[in-house]
Every structure is written in C-alpha cells, then in structure tokens.
Amino acid sequence: MDINRILVVDDEEDLCEILKFNLENEGYVVDTANSAEEALKLNLPEYQLLLLDVMMGEISGFKLANMLKKEEKTASIPIIFLTARDAENDMLTGFNIGADDYISKPFSIREVVARVKAVVRRGSSKEKGNDKSKEEIVQYDNLVMNISQKKTTVDGEEVSLTKKEFEILKLLLGQQGRVFSREEILSKVWTDEVFVLDRTIDVNITRLRKKIGQYGKNIVTRLGFGYCFEV
Known part of the structure; x- marks a missing residue:
C-alpha cells in the first residue's frame, strides 16, 4: 500500500488519539488537530484524506470543508465527516458540500478503518485515471x-x-x-x-x-x- 497522510480534526482529544493509533496500525501516516483553526495552520494539501468532526467551536466541520472546497489546492482532498448527529438533513448537507462519506457517532473503529480504506482506494483510482488522461x-x-x-x-x-x-x-x-x-x-x-x-x-x-x-x-x-x- 502506498503511504497516505490522513488528518483527523476533532475536539475530542481522546478520540483523535484512538483514531490515530488504529489508522497508523493500518499503515497510514496520521496527524491530529483539535479544532478547525488548528487544522488551518497545517499544510493541508499534503493530506490524502481528512476526517472532520462536524460540531466544533466557531468553525464547524461543514464550514471548514466549505472553505477547503473553494481553494484549488485543497478542493480535491477527500473528506469523511464524523458526527454525533445523524439527521438526514445533516447528511445531505455533508454530501452537498462534497463529502466522500459520513460516519455517525458512536462508531466502531473497524467501521472507520473500512470506510477510510474505501475512500483512499477511490482517491487512488482517480489519480491513476488522471495520469492516463494527461497529454502525451x-x-x-x-x-x-x-x-x-x-x-x-x-x-x-x-x-x-x-x-x-x-x-x-x-x-x-x-x-x-x-x-x-x-x-x-x-x-x-x-x-x-x-x-x-x-x-x-x-x-x-x-x-x-x-x-x-x-x-x-x-x-x-x-x-x-x-x-x-x-x-
């Protein structure tokens, strides 16, 4: 498996560490941030996947995703939303923003790992497709x-x-x-x-x-x- 960098953004520090530990066991390189503001200070284009908590401080996960999708360098980064809210409207909001997946809390680590693998795999396939379409x-x-x-x-x-x-x-x-x-x-x-x-x-x-x-x-x-x- 190619090494993929993942950023987990959640205001629950314990949850960030749990996700970091388990995803690193799967071979990923994982960083964490406990707020959108903290995440924005990082070099976001270097990540192949973002896991964003929806309910965070002044800048929610939805707002952060909106900001990233408007920037050329970060627009194509896959996003998985993590949230305690499972209302249909919230899910639709996430997907309309451009989310690749939406996981409701509480969730099992196995479920998160499986969904992360699926999204990363889709992202890798798109990149290969783009390589083929490059001008010869x-x-x-x-x-x-x-x-x-x-x-x-x-x-x-x-x-x-x-x-x-x-x-x-x-x-x-x-x-x-x-x-x-x-x-x-x-x-x-x-x-x-x-x-x-x-x-x-x-x-x-x-x-x-x-x-x-x-x-x-x-x-x-x-x-x-x-x-x-x-x-």
Missing part, C-alpha cells in the same frame, strides 16, 4: 509533438502538418534511432489505403523535413533499409 508528449530538443492535441511545434512555433506527415513523424520520433522500412511505414501510417506507392512515402518525408526546419536533418535515409530519426 513526444519530443527531441525543441521539436515537440503533443499527441493528444495533434499539434507539433518547433522552437515554440506551431508547424502545420498533414495527417500522414504527423503520423510519420510520430512513428520516427517516438522510437528515435530505430530504422523503419518503407513497408513498416506503409503498414502503420497508410492503414486504410489498399495500394500506395513507395514514392508516396518519399514525397511525404521530403515535405516533413522542410516543415520541421533544423530538425529535418535528423530524419535520415538508410539506403536499402528505410528511414529513422537520428539523434
């Missing part, structure tokens, strides 16, 4: 291809490439130093066409070299073998 970048020096946006830039200036030119450059730049035969390039770039001449590849390579300026010389011809992006 292929580059050499200042020749940059944004595969997600189908965009190519040289020294920060966008270069207009046709679809075939883009696919050829993506293929060569993505595996720098590898020689691709004309047959390989045809099979990977001209997948839909029934019949394409080798000359078509040569023409596209020539245009591509001109368009990417100083990096055109990196696309080299290996006589009798094919093309590669040489570094």
Whole structure:
C-alpha cells in the first residue's frame, strides 16, 4: 500500500488519539488537530484524506470543508465527516458540500478503518485515471509533438502538418534511432489505403523535413533499409 497522510480534526482529544493509533496500525501516516483553526495552520494539501468532526467551536466541520472546497489546492482532498448527529438533513448537507462519506457517532473503529480504506482506494483510482488522461508528449530538443492535441511545434512555433506527415513523424520520433522500412511505414501510417506507392512515402518525408526546419536533418535515409530519426 502506498503511504497516505490522513488528518483527523476533532475536539475530542481522546478520540483523535484512538483514531490515530488504529489508522497508523493500518499503515497510514496520521496527524491530529483539535479544532478547525488548528487544522488551518497545517499544510493541508499534503493530506490524502481528512476526517472532520462536524460540531466544533466557531468553525464547524461543514464550514471548514466549505472553505477547503473553494481553494484549488485543497478542493480535491477527500473528506469523511464524523458526527454525533445523524439527521438526514445533516447528511445531505455533508454530501452537498462534497463529502466522500459520513460516519455517525458512536462508531466502531473497524467501521472507520473500512470506510477510510474505501475512500483512499477511490482517491487512488482517480489519480491513476488522471495520469492516463494527461497529454502525451513526444519530443527531441525543441521539436515537440503533443499527441493528444495533434499539434507539433518547433522552437515554440506551431508547424502545420498533414495527417500522414504527423503520423510519420510520430512513428520516427517516438522510437528515435530505430530504422523503419518503407513497408513498416506503409503498414502503420497508410492503414486504410489498399495500394500506395513507395514514392508516396518519399514525397511525404521530403515535405516533413522542410516543415520541421533544423530538425529535418535528423530524419535520415538508410539506403536499402528505410528511414529513422537520428539523434
């Protein structure tokens, strides 16, 4: 399990220590605060989960959560509310604020641990999903291809490439130093066409070299073998 930092915010010191002890036994790193004011003095963005008591001093758990959800750095931190109040309206308030779970007191430690694990697991899945959705970048020096946006830039200036030119450059730049035969390039770039001449590849390579300026010389011809992006 990856190490996750959890902050427990509750004005009952004994309860904070009990939760800290049991969650640390599960492998989490746990800090505690006995008021919202105390919690706000901490570096909150470093936590992967907050356990907030609803009924606390001047700043309630609901108010603290509202504050955090409005800040970009803390808006995505999962929150579990801990409360002695189990009225339906209170639960709805918590979920409307953006709570990930709501546990009514008194509760068993096993229940809290199980719910914490579930919320942390969901948070980890979201992060993995976000990683997959990040823009895919292929580059050499200042020749940059944004595969997600189908965009190519040289020294920060966008270069207009046709679809075939883009696919050829993506293929060569993505595996720098590898020689691709004309047959390989045809099979990977001209997948839909029934019949394409080798000359078509040569023409596209020539245009591509001109368009990417100083990096055109990196696309080299290996006589009798094919093309590669040489570094």
